[in-house]
Amino acid sequence: MMIVGFAGKIFKKYEKDGIDLLKETIDEALDMAGLEYKDIDGIIANVGRGSFHNNKSYFNPADQISEYLGIRPKYIDHIQYGGPSALTMIYRAYKAIRANEAETILCIQGGKISHLRNSPNIKSDLVDTPFDDFIKVYDQMLPISDYAMIAYRHSKLFGTTDQQRALIAVMQRYNAMNNEKAMFRDPITVEDVLSSRIVSEPLHLLEIVYPVDGFHVFIVSKKTSKSKLRSIDILAYGEAHWPEPPAEWDDIIYTPTVESSRRASFNLEKVDAFELYDSFTITVMLQMEDIGMVEKGKVGKFVESNDLTYKGNIPINTGGGSLNTGQPAYMSGGVILEEALLQLNDMAKGHQVKEVNVIFLNGLGWWSRRHAVTLILGERK
Template identity: 50%
Template sequence: MIRGFSEAIYKNYEGSAYEIMNEAFNKALYMAGLERKDIDGFMTTFLPGVFDGNIYMHFFPDQICNYLGIKPRYIDSLEYGGPSVLSAFWRAENIVKAGMAENILLLFGGKGSEVRKKKQTVDSMENIYPEVVNTPYKPLLSGYNNMNPVSDYALLAQRHKKVYGSTDEQRAMLIVKQRENANRSGYSMFSGSIKVEDVLISPIVSSPLHLLEIVYPVDGFHAFIVSKNSGKLREIRILKYGEAHQSALPPEMMDITVTPAAESSSAFRNDIKKCDFYELYDSFSITVMIQLENTGLVPPGTSGSFLEKNSISVDGDFPLNTGGGSLNRGQPAYMSGSVILYETLLQMNEMAGKNQVKNPGKAFINGMGGWSRNHSVSMILGD
């Protein structure tokens, strides 16, 4: 279970990624009541460019452990993007239960600004580094300006409009309501009132997605310490867990509106509907909508109308992305999984201040990774 957790998030950080991770680590240690010598497990991930612009780092986990001054007997690195931290949490719980480690540090993040300055994303690094290959079919795609993951999610949004008749206004409504949550929380990077019209007049980045529907990559890390006991925190465990992965390209898929979230959540659909609040990966507006449908919370094609009719605030009928999501908090190094896990832990430990869910018993989290079609991790947390 989680004994300590923290974040260190900046829009633009002038120092190194190592300095930010050390800040997050120190905060998590303080909450956990532990010292560096107590950490005997470590899990992380690496995305090209987010560690001070480095495209590759040899024995990457060793470099971090050396810098942080920890000597773990268990080390692991997961590489499927945003939901990696959620899988790390599940694996860490089981590793601790098995007696392989007592206190495992999960450290996820980096400097999104380093890639942002190059006007690329971690999924389009091959545009500036020919040695980086994102697909074995690169020669077939080399004539296109690769804007992934934006173009991949734009394709999903366009297909959803075609098949189900969802509208730009419905996606924009989600953005407005998540901003309202962010404004109430008081701890989001982006705040201020916006209207549906503001979303729709913001520039189209990849049709039909507008600028305000797209997450902003920032600099930062989240640190989570998984231990045998929760220390001073609530004894929160993973009650249900599922993950799913698939590697087909869109032309090879029967239906691109069915993502791996449909499989990762399939074993406990009824339990999901009984949760007290929901934290869904929100890299784009369509990401949230497709998860609502794929996890069985609403029927296919109805997420837009659902969001129009229901309140997603903490005191509403469907508390969703209660802190405003990564669309308003920023996305550390192109990964939102740690943002939604951090918010979930705030809520479950009643640390969310003015934006606290009343008497939270169970929370549902779903993370998406790679692109809309690659990875999904679903979990229910409770005690």
């Protein structure tokens, strides 16, 4: 059993329906795997709003995608807690196949959301918590305002500077420069980041992910296939869910990653590269602290004193992350998972880390970062 095929297709604006983009992505993953649609007997999906026919959403994506593609699954699942859902899909697919519930499972994350990009409030008709009316008394640009508040809090508590956050953006852009999948590839400096406009104090434009149209597809199978991919196993896994809104947390500078990474319980010294959810620069810094890479509050100095590029001593977001590829349907899990698989299979042209055997992935999800998934992939020895 292994990941036998994967693909990602991202566009600033995809002109046809989302279902067409999804099929193109699945076709590419199946071609890599040497499999056909008739081989698929399981499907797991997480699809953004407004993704399919004439900018209308599917009510039950896993079911309706199966219908459209002519798949009759034995196993079906719908994982809907935002960005890290793609990481959970791989874990659940491995478990389902081991339990003989299916042989070949199609994992899907993404959507077509470019038509929502200029909406004044993309979630005006969504309820984030049952207590929105009491907590969200001011107009907000969610999730930007939420992460801006965290960045400000981190700065006030620990002295973390704008320049230190900007270094994350600069090093990730360096990683993206030779990544053919990246949308933003021109080199940038700390000054470029700091001179880009403030979107929500203190976050600058170049610290914020850009929402795009796109899908990522991963195929997990125990079938004998023509796939030439390396046999990659799940070395560790953990997830955590904090149902309370951040207003009720002890402090907003922590994320559920502190629990998901503890449950995964993996020695960071054995990790060759890290793929950390990067909706904002501060998001990466929070995870670096919460997984135990650096003590809480000291990440700013840590960023200044380490090389986080794919050539560096601690490679992080080796393809530039979603800050540079764009964020499909407001979810980055597929971006970091695809990059991890490219690295593990020596397919990361122009930004390949040397001798990669173990990759640590961490994702955060939903508007208020209330879900975290830690996934460590590698070759079991």
